[in-house]
Amino acid sequence: MDKIIVRGGKPLAGEVKISGAKNSALKIMAASILTSEPVVIGNVPNIRDVSVMAEVLQGLGVHVERTDGSVTLRARGPIGVEAPYQLVSRMRASIVVLGPLLARLGRARVAMPGGCNIGLRKIDLHIRGLEMLGARIDVGQASIEARADVLVGANIPLDFPSVGATENIMMAASLARGTTVLENAAREPEIVDLADCLNKMGAHISGAGTSTMIIEGAERLHGVTFDIIPDRIEASTFLVAGAITGGDVTVTAVQPEHMAMVLKKLGQVGCEINVGADSINIKGTSAPKSINISTLPHPGFPTDMQAPFMSLLSLARGTSIITENVFENRFTFARELGRLGGRVNIERHHAVVVGGQAFGGGAVKAPDLRAGAALVVAGLAAGGPVEIEDIYHIERGYENFTERLKTLGADIELVRDETPLKLAVGEDGY
């Protein structure tokens, strides 16, 4: 099995260029279904989730061409309506083809994504929103079958500002008849990016980045050339890696305004942060302070950074409390961190992180994407070698993670298992 081996104790130093946002790339790729003209996306990260989305779209009949950092998609010719389980199970975000397929073809069948390691991850809000636009949806054990002769704009209040539901509804409403008002919409930067791209394709969306979005349905959408925003989670992960090693790291090609809450929390820990127009420098501290964190939808503290901060706060002076408000089961990471010497007590959706620990070496498994990155972060500060398995999770969302950490001075190695039979193990994990 492939693994990463980290030997910690080296303060990271230098600059790292941040890739395009995974969570934006995937949705904008799905938006290509909405037009028969070419959609050319720049700044696309070379990660596994992008490959899986390319496969999902190719399976539907979309022509996909990838060159270094860009993807060209053409949904011309016969487009299929079915996203099969074999692909959807590899990446839950495949569910975002549902809205575009309904809008373009009036029909979609998408395999049920099911739960994953961080919780149930229901899709009821996606379904209810699309139903309010006039779709008839049958939710079976194995798949969701949706049909609509015509989609008609509606007032849709979301019970929770779900990122995926906002995106599915926004894309479907872009080609609906009349006006959709989406209330309690998600406000993540990736939502704004998708709206910007759709508007450039001829959609009429206003209010993206606020809780109320207004979408005037357009007759048709056309092709586009669009560069996606930097990945704020990748950038934040590198900053935490700088912080935990007491290093001096600069992330470049970022949009610091997308990361305000993470930067505030790193400042509270005692790190020195210097923000440039499109770069951020962090200098770690030898005496990190404990802090409390509550994950919340944007602009709150991102749930995706909860695990890397748990690694960092394990070394802080005093006790920190992390409250997880977005996913119900996102603390499985605490157990793995415990194998390296972390002391975290879970009480329902609170994690009490006992600081003042020193990580030792050991073998651990990445339970999911961000937790995997957080184990690498912990390894960078560990006293003995840390071996991380199930690294396919990390490769879903971080491009060349080990190589880029190496350029910052980390002693880290990616060990590939060349045994062909084992390569597919765990592929369907998340």
Ligand code: UD1
């Ligand atoms: C996206 C991001 C993920 C991030 C999350 C929250 C992608 C590919 N993934 O995931 O990295 O952690 O936003 O910022 O963009 N929920 C329901 N019903 C629904 C939809 C969601 O109950 O119909 C619940 C989920 O179970 C979860 C919470 O709402 O507890 C947040 O989910 P959501 O915002 O939809 O996250 P994703 O779009 O899946």
